[in-house]
Amino acid sequence: MIQQGQSLPSATLSELTAEGMQTHDIPALFANKKVVLFAVPGAFTPTCSESHLPGFVVKADEIKAKGIDMIACVSVNDAFVMQAWGEAQNANQIHMLADGDGSFTQALGLEMDSGKFGGIRSQRYAMVIDNGIVTHLNLEAPKSFEVSSAEAILALL
Template identity: 55%
Template structure:
C-alpha cells in the first residue's frame, strides 16, 4: 500500500556522500521542522532521469527555494557513490542527493518499481512529494513512463 498525502514520513536511514565517504542520514534529520521537496527516480544516469527529471530541479532550484522550500532532495535506489557522481555530473550542488541503496525507504513508502524486465531489479517509482515537518502534503506519482506529474514545473505550481 502506497503512502499518501496526510501521512507521516516513515522512519528510515538513507545515505549521502560526506567529506570522508558515505554517511547515514535519517528521515527525521531530513524532514523534521523543514519543508522538503523530495523527488525520486528509477535510476541515476538513466536517460529520462538525466535529460529531463533532475535537470528540471537543478535549473529551478533557486525559484523553488524562494517559494519556501528548505531542501530539494533527489532519491534513487542507488548507492551514495553513484548519487554523488550523478549529482556532480549534473551540477546539482543545490540538491541533497540521497541513496536508498537497499530500497528500504522506497519499500516503506510503498512506491517500489519492479525493473527486472530492464535488468534493474527493484527500484523506485518516479514520484515527487512535498513534505512539511515530516507530513506529506502532496504526492505525485507518475502513472507510467514519462515525466509530467513529478516534474519540477508541476511541483512548483503546488508551492
C-alpha cells in the same frame, strides 16, 4: 502506498558529501523543514538525466524562494553513484540521497520491479513534505514524466 497527510516512515538514506559518508535518519533529516523530495528509477538513465534532475537543478532557486528549505533526490542506487551523478549534473543545491537496498522506497510503497533494468527500483514521483508529513504526492503513471517535474512542483507551490 504512502498518502498525503501521512508521516514519512522511519528509515535511513545515505549521502556522500565532502565530509564523507553521511547516514540520515529520515524523521530527523526532514524535521522542522519544508522539503521537496523527488525520486527517479535510476541515476544516469535517460529521462532522469535529461529532464528530471536537470529541471530541479535549473529551478532550485525558484523552488526555494517558495519557502522550501531543502530539495532532495532519492534513488535505489548507492551513495557513490548518487554523488557522481549529482556532480555530473551540477546538482550542488540538491541532496543526492541513496536508498541502496530500497528499504525506504519499499516502506513508502512506491517500489516497482524493473526486471532486467535493475530489479526493485523506485517509481518516479515528487512530494512536498512539511515537518515529516507528506502534504502533496505527485506519482507518475508508468513510463510518464509530467506531474513530478520541477515545473509541476513549482506550479503546485
